[in-house]
Amino acid sequence: MFVEQRIVTLFKRNAHHTLTYWSVFFSFGLCIAFLGPTILDLKCQTNSTLSQITWVFFSQQFCLLIGSTVGGIFKRTLFSALSALFVSALFISVIFAIIPLCNNVLVLAIAMAVSGLAMGIIDTIANIQLVTIYQKDSAVFLQALHFFIGFGALVSPLIADPFLSEHGCGNHTENGTEMMHHFRNLLRNSPIAAQNINQSHLPHGGGEEESIVHYAFWIMALINLPVPIIVLFLMYREQLIPCCPRSTPRLLDKDELAMENQQGAEGTEVEQAAHEGGGHGDxxxxxxxxxxxxxxxxxxxxxxxxxxxxxxxxxxxxxxxxxxxxxxxxxxxxxxxxxxxxxxxxxxxxxxxxxxxxxxxxxxxxxxxxxxxxxxxxxxxxxxxxxxxxxxxxxxxxxxxxxxxxxxxxxxxxxxxxxxxxxxxxxxxxxxxxxxxxxxxxxxxxxxxxxxxxxxxxxxxxxxxxxxxxxxxxxxxxxxxxxxxxxTAGTTKKSAMVEEETPEQNGSAKVEPEKEAGKS
The missing domain is CATH 1.20.1250.20 (MFS general substrate transporter like domains)
Known part of the structure; x- marks a missing residue:
């Protein structure tokens, strides 16, 4: 077979968890590449300058970095990890739904920062959980995980394009349309690049058209809404929802199950590494x-x-x-x-x-x-x-x-x-x-x-x-x-110590029966 039966069995055993993390990362990819194409429409919506909007997107990237840094805190138990994923995925849908209502650049910056924090937490937790589940076999599943974020980033402009205004806040002239295409294509992939654009090049003047970009954000919120539902269903199956009765004991955590699989080959080394490394965390x-x-x-x-x-x-x-x-x-x-x-x-x-x-x-x-x-x-x-x-x-x-x-x-x-x-x-x-x-x-x-x-x-x-x-x-x-x-040197040293102790124990075990026989 192209894939070992062991890998297939391991995937089937953890399929629900793995598919949940993959779906979360597809949503993450949609979100991370979705905001760039709408930057000019959001500039018109908030009546702000291009430089101000650029720093709004920078606030999202900065909070994404913070979320990635502190995301490891929520890995301590399966309940906290899935709860953080559920709340973060739900926040992303809510933020996308309220972005069209943000008519002030400061309010928009706060909304973007919250969404960035949520996406950063998702980024860290999903990677950590897959590594914990599959350990030495995690490379294959991590590649698939990051395929979904790339696929989401590829698809997201297709969702946004039909709702982007052709002229923004500018004139309905041919040159203005061409210039607007120029800036939109540039900013679609890098909000930071907006800092390098001279604002005097942007077309200004009469003839504004009504923006319909809010429909794109609402569609994005609906597309993302099944993700927290999927995470919630996984929590229900694992009996991690406090309000649901537990008729049977909860199944083993996936990281515990993966640890048992690894212990058959190298249990001693894993336990020693766990003692020294302190475990995944923030x-x-x-x-x-x-x-x-x-x-x-x-x-x-x-x-x-x-x-x-x-x-x-x-x-x-x-x-x-x-x-x-x-x-x-x-x-x-x-x-x-x-x-x-x-x-x-x-x-x-x-x-x-x-x-x-x-x-x-x-x-x-x-x-x-x-x-x-x-x-x-x-x-x-x-x-x-x-x-x-x-x-x-x-x-x-x-x-x-x-x-x-x-x-x-x-x-x-x-x-x-x-x-x-x-x-x-x-x-x-x-x-x-x-x-x-x-x-x-x-x-x-x-x-x-x-x-x-x-x-x-x-x-x-x-x-x-x-x-x-x-x-x-x-x-x-x-x-x-x-x-x-x-x-390797540490493992060899421990094995030598065990071998030295074993003959001594065997010798003492032989002496005891001889003493007992002499007494009798």
């Missing part, structure tokens, strides 16, 4: 002295370097998706606005296809090889884009290749680091937080460099960031080998 609980005492340097470096790799690679994803349109319409390529508008869609489509293809590849090949292949492939692709910077044809090809190579780095890195740390450390929370921070910081950094140095610096920044990511990953690989040797 970053602050991971930094307590009791959890850090006696751990080797390699343990800390794996967390730090793994987070740095995702800081760089997810930063490239955010920056490329945000500024590839602006790069394409500028000299020397100077594509038309309509043609350049396909580039972000190609990039997200390549990410989605790459994550889909990575599901069987992760099953067949070690994740460390896939990580090295993807990092080298991303460097080569961006370097070729830099060399062939005048070729519009290769810009489309390179955009697809870049999205393909970057697509599976995050789930592979998650599975790789958790495997090294025996699935008991704080790697998931730290990696998710680092990835979100990198996407936020790199967008601002690359955008400011493009504004001062020109569009050519866009690809140069990509090459530098990708090379730094590869060097950091090589360092991570070195410390991973060091940590594996440390765990």
């Amino acid at each position: 970053i602050f609980s991971c930094c307590q002295n009791d959890n850090l005492r006696g751990l080797p340097v390699s343990f800390f470096m794996i967390h730090i370097l793994g987070g740095m790799v995702l800081f760089m690679t997810d930063g490239i994803v955010g920056a490329y998706a945000g500024f590839v349109y602006a790069y394409a319409v500028a000299p020397p390529i100077s594509l038309s606005h309509k043609t350049a508008g396909y580039l972000p869609s190609i990039f997200w489509a390549a990410i989605t296809a790459g994550r889909l293809l990575s599901i069987p590849l992760t099953y067949r090949f070690p994740v460390v090889r896939l990580l090295m292949f993807n990092l080298v492939g991303a460097i080569v692709t961006v370097l070729l884009l830099l060399i062939l910077y005048t070729s519009s044809t290769f810009l489309f090809v390179g955009t697809g290749l870049c999205g393909f190579f970057l697509s599976s780095i995050f789930p592979c890195m998650l599975a790789y680091t958790e495997d090294i740390l025996s699935y008991q450390g704080c790697a998931t929370t730290i990696l998710v937080t680092s990835a979100g921070m990198g996407e936020m910081v790199m967008q601002v950094l690359v955008g400011s460099i493009i504004q001062t140095e020109g569009s050519y610096s866009f690809l140069l920044c990509g090459v530098i960031i990708a090379c730094i990511g590869l060097m950091v990953f090589i360092g991570l690989f070195f410390f991973a080998r060091m940590h594996t040797n440390y765990l």
